[in-house]
Amino acid sequence: MSGMDWDIHGHDWAADMLARHIANGKMRHAYLISGPDGVGRRTLALCFAQAVNCENAPESGKACGECITCRQIARMQHADLAVVQGEEAGELKVEQVRELQHYVALAPYASRYRIALLLDFEKANKNAQNALLKTLEEPNPNVLLLVTVDDAENLLPTITSRCELLRLRPMPVNQLAAILIEKYQSEKKDAELFAHLAGGRAGYAFRLAEDTALLERRAIWMKDLRELISASKNERIVYSRKHTHKRYVRERNKAKQQLNEAFPFWLSFWRDVLLIATGSETEITNIDMKDTIIQAAGAVHPTQAENAIRSIEQGLGRLQHANLQLMLDNLLIGWPIVNQEN
Numbered sequence: 001m002s003g004m005d006w007d008i009h010g011h012d013w014a015a016d017m018l019a020r021h022i023a024n025g026k027m028r029h030a031y032l033i034s035g036p037d038g039v040g041r042r043t044l045a046l047c048f049a050q051a052v053n054c055e056n057a058p059e060s061g062k063a064c065g066e067c068i069t070c071r072q073i074a075r076m077q078h079a080d081l082a083v084v085q086g087e088e089a090g091e092l093k094v095e096q097v098r099e100l101q102h103y104v105a106l107a108p109y110a111s112r113y114r115i116a117l118l119l120d121f122e123k124a125n126k127n128a129q130n131a132l133l134k135t136l137e138e139p140n141p142n143v144l145l146l147v148t149v150d151d152a153e154n155l156l157p158t159i160t161s162r163c164e165l166l167r168l169r170p171m172p173v174n175q176l177a178a179i180l181i182e183k184y185q186s187e188k189k190d191a192e193l194f195a196h197l198a199g200g201r202a203g204y205a206f207r208l209a210e211d212t213a214l215l216e217r218r219a220i221w222m223k224d225l226r227e228l229i230s231a232s233k234n235e236r237i238v239y240s241r242k243h244t245h246k247r248y249v250r251e252r253n254k255a256k257q258q259l260n261e262a263f264p265f266w267l268s269f270w271r272d273v274l275l276i277a278t279g280s281e282t283e284i285t286n287i288d289m290k291d292t293i294i295q296a297a298g299a300v301h302p303t304q305a306e307n308a309i310r311s312i313e314q315g316l317g318r319l320q321h322a323n324l325q326l327m328l329d330n331l332l333i334g335w336p337i338v339n340q341e342n
Contacts, residue, residue: 006047006063009179009202010171011040017166018048019061027052028164029139034152035168037120038204041148044168045117049073049081052144053111069111080111086123087253090320094127101135104143114140118147122154129156136162170200173283184209196287197268221262225269226292229338236332244325256319259328263319267312273297274305296338304336 006015014033021027031048033041050063050070057063063070072078082103086092100116108114118124118132133156136145145163152160152167173195179202180191186209197218198205208215228236244255272284276297284293297305311331318327 006044006051008040008044008047010176010200011044011168014044014166014168015047018044019051021061022051023059023061027144029141029143030136030145030147030163032147032149032152032155032160032163032165033168034149034165036150036170036199036201038198038201038207039168039170040201040203041168042117042119043203044166045146045148046073046076048146049115049117049144052113052115053078053080073115076117078111079109080114081117082115083117083119085119090123090256092118092121092124092128094125094131097124097128097131097135101131104135104140104145108142113142113144115144115146118145121147121149122151124155126156129159133158133162170198171202173198173200176200176202176205180205180209193288196283196285199285217261218265221265222269222286222289224262225266226340228332229296229335230340232337233333236335237329240325240328240332244328255324259315259324260319263312263316267309267316269293270305270308270312273300274302274309277302277305292340295340299338300336308335 006019008015018031031045033045035041047063050065050073051057051061053069053073054063055067055069065074069078073081076083082100084092084096084100086096097118100118104114104116106114121129121132124132132147136159139145147159147163149155152165173192176198177188177191177195180186180194181188183206184191186194190209194205194208197208224239228239231239243258268285269289272286272289272293273296274280275282275284276294277300284290286293311334315322315327315331
């Protein structure tokens with residue numbers, strides 16, 4: 001980050017607005033940053049926190065990015081920054097918010113503001129949301145609350161009404177691909193794939209460019225999917241039991257984490273199939289699997305693709321509490337069988 005730029009891609013308007021709030025001394029006590037996962041919500045929140053508490057700000061509303069405070073906030077390890085989030089594929093609980101209430105009642109330790117960052121607050125249960133509402137109703141002037149959420153509609157309206165709402169949206173994939181080429185020196189083919197897989201979400205695209213292990217895991221999940229869509233129901237059951245049975249997955253959390261990663265990849269495939277099957281002009285996500293997608297789209301009815309999409313979406317929403325084996329059994333059995341050409 002330079003002192004003149006928050007280094008926010010695709011959300012310049014949001015960075016400019018927040019910088020003005022700091023510079024004009026008109027900061028709200030709470031900000032709600034909404035948008036799809038990977039769009040850059042956390043990055044924007046951390047840049048805001050840096051600009052608020054930077055020790056060597058080149059000007060009001062900007063951060064140096066180099067002082068101890070800026071570096072510690074970037075790592076989410078600063079004494080005046082509390083980060084609250086649920087477990088992966090798990091809910092955010094009321095006890096976490098109540099613990100935060102004790103934190104925000106204290107004076108800042110080393111900075112102008114204590115900052116509470118609540119990530120992915122759509123995972124908060126109703127009790128946790130009500131606990132946050134109490135904090136919002138009694139704001140501490142030395143505390144800044146930053147809340148990220150996939151969709152503000154998933155929160156209590158009384159929470160949304162007490163926050164400044166910023167809605168972040170994906171950027172055009174061609175624009176994002178150009179940034180990847182410049183920022184990461186990605187090859188044009190790779191940049192286009194990353195931008196499409198991310199659906200214009202800069203944060204997720206950058207993660208793909210940086211994390212080769214994630215791409216390798218995606219390749220494994222998509223190889224599994226190719227085999228599953230042409231497999232018999234019995235073969236699908238065998239796959240399901242292998243990935244959910246306690247003797248194979250010693251810890252339930254490991255199984256949840258695996259499915260939490262696999263399901264969005266599989267979901268994107270069936271959405272692509274539906275786009276092709278219905279003749280949509282919208283670009284597909286998995287551009288490296290175009291032949292497989294076209295073949296599947298020609299072999300299934302759009303309703304079958306819709307049902308596959310719905311079952312995966314429901315599965316994602318039930319990962320925390322569902323019987324994983326039964327859920328995956330039913331999900332895979334419900335997929336249409338696609339006889340693939342060699």
